[in-house]
Every structure is written in structure tokens, then in C-alpha cells.
Amino acid sequence: MSRQIIYLDNNATTQLDPAVVEEMLPFLTELYGNPSSGYQFAAQVRKAIELARERTAKLLECEPEEIVFTSCGTESNNAVINSALQFEPRGKHVVTSAVEHSAMLRPCQELEKRGCKVTFLGVDRNGDVDLAEVEKAIRPDTALVSVMWANNETGVLFPVEKIEKICREKRVLFHTDAVQVAGKIPIRLRDSAINFLSLSAHKFHGPKGVGVLYVNKRSRFRSSIIGGSHENGRRAGTENVASIVGLGKAAERAIAYLGEEVTRVHAMRDRFEKGILETVTGASINGADADRLPNTSNVFFEGIESQAALMLLDRHQICCSAGSACRTGAADGSHVLRAMKLPEERQKGSLRFSFGRFNSEADVDRAIDTIPQVITKLRRLSAVTSVSAIRPAVVG
Numbered sequence: 122m123s124r125q126i127i128y129l130d131n132n133a134t135t136q137l138d139p140a141v142v143e144e145m146l147p148f149l150t151e152l153y154g155n156p157s158s159g160y161q162f163a164a165q166v167r168k169a170i171e172l173a174r175e176r177t178a179k180l181l182e183c184e185p186e187e188i189v190f191t192s193c194g195t196e197s198n199n200a201v202i203n204s205a206l207q208f209e210p211r212g213k214h215v216v217t218s219a220v221e222h223s224a225m226l227r228p229c230q231e232l233e234k235r236g237c238k239v240t241f242l243g244v245d246r247n248g249d250v251d252l253a254e255v256e257k258a259i260r261p262d263t264a265l266v267s268v269m270w271a272n273n274e275t276g277v278l279f280p281v282e283k284i285e286k287i288c289r290e291k292r293v294l295f296h297t298d299a300v301q302v303a304g305k306i307p308i309r310l311r312d313s314a315i316n317f318l319s320l321s322a323h324k325f326h327g328p329k330g331v332g333v334l335y336v337n338k339r340s341r342f343r344s345s346i347i348g349g350s351h352e353n354g355r356r357a358g359t360e361n362v363a364s365i366v367g368l369g370k371a372a373e374r375a376i377a378y379l380g381e382e383v384t385r386v387h388a389m390r391d392r393f394e395k396g397i398l399e400t401v402t403g404a405s406i407n408g409a410d411a412d413r414l415p416n417t418s419n420v421f422f423e424g425i426e427s428q429a430a431l432m433l434l435d436r437h438q439i440c441c442s443a444g445s446a447c448r449t450g451a452a453d454g455s456h457v458l459r460a461m462k463l464p465e466e467r468q469k470g471s472l473r474f475s476f477g478r479f480n481s482e483a484d485v486d487r488a489i490d491t492i493p494q495v496i497t498k499l500r501r502l503s504a505v506t507s508v509s510a511i512r513p514a515v516v517g
């Protein structure tokens with residue numbers, strides 16, 4: 122791959138940490154035993170999985186037996202929904218939000234087709250949920266409340282600690298999709314009322330195709346993948362050993378980097394925003410007034426179409442996205458910005474830049490240099506003449 126790529130799409134996926142690759146390699150070569158086999162050769166593999174479980178539990182500040190390895194964040198989300206609906210005999214209702222990733226929205230839309238009721242909580246212009254709305258949405262037949270911790274498009278953080286308290290009081294199961302949170306802000310599950318939480322390794326410098334489902338030890342859970350007794354009966358199927366080992370190493374690295382990395386990445390993101398807002402008229406940050414992840418910047422550029430901007434930026438080898446990577450090419454704009462009731466122009470003219478551990482200050486310099494040129498060119502091409510001259514406030 123070219124060295125010149127400026128990768129500002131770390132919410133889509135992240136570069137594998139070389140230390141993770143190194144730890145995985147023996148399990149892709151000589152240590153190929155099936156972890157369920159009885160001989161010594163397999164015991165080493167089993168041990169490696171248990172080490173990964175301990176490391177993951179440390180990242181989440183929970184018990185190792187509360188960790189279930191899955192194939193991805195999407196599987197973790199689906200598993201929780203299916204389990205909650207099986208277990209709650211009264212459960213015919215799920216509460217989620219309108220700004221979830223498709224890994225939660227789509228399964229919920231399927232539930233509706235099967236006769237289940239789903240409440241999709243709205244958000245305000247900053248992307249925040251109203252806690253009173255959460256409380257009001259919970260009904261006697263609610264089987265599950267599931268809201269994401271951090272939004273993948275805007276980085277806006279939901280008040281998960283407050284929502285979990287509401288669910289505890291109402292005795293309703295609570296799940297949070299924390300796929301965008303791991304490695305970016307601390308997660309402390311000990312003594313929390315979160316019943317289930319989803320993670321995905323490739324969002325924190327681990328491999329793709331491996332995820333985590335945290336199942337609180339006091340919470341009932343039934344697997345939807347039935348077969349052998351792997352993962353303590355909570356997820357059948359021979360373990361994806363190398364990837365699980367990689368996930369564990371990525372979790373260990375994430376803990377080590379949490380303080381320092383978050384500060385550095387945060388500073389880079391803020392410098393980027395400042396640079397863009399100072400040089401591009403008619404640019405502003407979506408979700409600017411909300412609590413946000415330290416790495417994410419969702420920028421509206423007046424007078425452009427995000428799809429055209431992506432193509433031009435790609436020519437400059439700048440990788441970013443218009444909303445979720447899973448929806449690349451979708452012409453109908455961002456469902457997240459739509460739910461925030463932002464004007465259509467904003468829904469279709471915003472770009473997401475997401476920073477990570479392997480970005481450098483030189484990446485920020487090049488982005489700040491190139492993006493204004495690209496926006497000017499696009500505006501010229503679409504002959505937009507009335508771009509606002511207002512310079513919005515810099516976001517801290």
C-alpha cells in the first residue's frame with residue numbers, strides 16, 4: 122500500500138497493531154491444535170484463549186467468565202436481541218435509538234416484521250437522547266433496552282450510565298453497543314447495571330471478524346448459535362483462535378494507550394477541526410455541543426455533496442467517509458444526521474474524519490492543506506455562489 126495514504130477513517134476500521142500480528146502468527150502456523158482437544162498440544166491453544174479472555178476482561182473491568190468471543194460486533198448485537206426475546210415471556214417490545222448502527226437497526230426492523238414492537242428513540246440537534254423519553258418508552262412488556270454508547274458517525278456519547286440506572290430501576294435488560302468506545306474512553310463494567318455489551322476487535326487495532334459479547338454473570342443469556350459447548354455454552358463453534366489471541370493483545374495495548382493516546386488523538390482531532398473551521402467558510406461540526414468521542418469529527422461543508430467530496434479526496438489519497446462505512450454509496454444521506462433533524466443539505470454534505478493511534482501530525486497538516494482545496498474545487502464545479510461567510514466557533 123502507498124505510504125502516502127492519509128487514513129482518517131478509524132471508525133470504519135483500524136490498522137492492525139504490529140504487536141497484535143506478532144502474537145497471532147504462531148496460531149496461524151505451528152500452533153494449530155483444536156482448543157477442545159484433550160492433548161497437550163491443544164492445551165497451549167486453550168491457554169492462549171484464556172489469556173485473551175483475561176486481557177479483554179481487564180479492558181472492560183469485568184470478570185473473564187463474563188467474556189464471550191463472537192465473530193463480530195454485529196453478531197454480538199444480534200445475539201443479545203435474540204436471547205432477550207427468548208427469555209422474557211412478557212417481552213414483545215424493544216427500545217433502541219434511531220441513530221444506531223445498521224448492526225442494531227436492521228435486526229430491530231426485522232423484529233417489527235415478526236410482530237414485535239420497537240420504539241426508536243429520537244435525538245435532539247446535538248444527537249443526544251432525552252432521558253425522560255427513555256423512561257417513558259419502557260413498558261411492562263419491554264424485553265430489552267439497547268442503545269449505543271458512542272455514535273459511529275458523529276462520535277456523540279449517549280449517557281449510558283444514566284440509562285443503565287433507569288433500566289435497573291425498571292428491571293429491564295440493558296445492552297449497549299460499545300463498538301466505537303473500546304480503546305477511546307475507559308469502560309468500567311464492575312458494579313455497573315449493564316447486562317450486555319458488544320465490542321469488535323477491528324475498531325481497536327485488532328483483526329477483523331472477531332468480536333466480544335460481555336454477558337453480566339447475573340444476567341440470563343441463551344445462545345442463538347447452537348452446537349458444541351464452546352464459550353461455556355454461550356457461543357457454539359470452534360474458536361477463531363488466532364483472531365481471539367489478536368483481540369486479547371489489542372485489548373492489552375488499548376489499556377496501555379488509553380491515557381496517552383486519547384490525549385494525543387484528541388489534540389490531533391481538535392487541531393484538525395480548528396484548521397478546517399478557520400480556512401473553510403461555511404464549515405461546521407455536527408454534534409459540536411454534545412459530549413463526543415475524542416477521535417471523531419463530523420464536518421458539514423456548505424454547498425457540497427459528500428459523495429463527490431469522497432471521490433475527490435480519494436484522488437488525494439485521503440480516506441474518510443460520509444457516515445458509516447457500511448453505507449458507502451448510499452445516496453439518501455445520513456440517517457443519523459436526519460434523526461438529528463438537521464437540514465437535508467447537511468445530511469448530504471457532511472464528512473466523517475476519525476483519527477487513531479497510527480495517525481501523525483503530518484497527516485493532520487496534509488488534511489488541513491488538502492481539504493480546503495477540494496471543497497473550493499467542488500463548490501466551483503457545482504457553481505455554488507452563496508456560501509456563508511460566517512466562521513463558526515472552534516470546537517474544543
Ligand code: PLP
Nearest residue numbers: 193194195222224273298300321
Ligand atoms: N456497531 C457499531 C457502532 C459500529 O460502528 C459497527 C461497525 O462499524 C458495528 C456495530 C459492527 O461491527 P462489526 O463490523 O464487527 O460487525
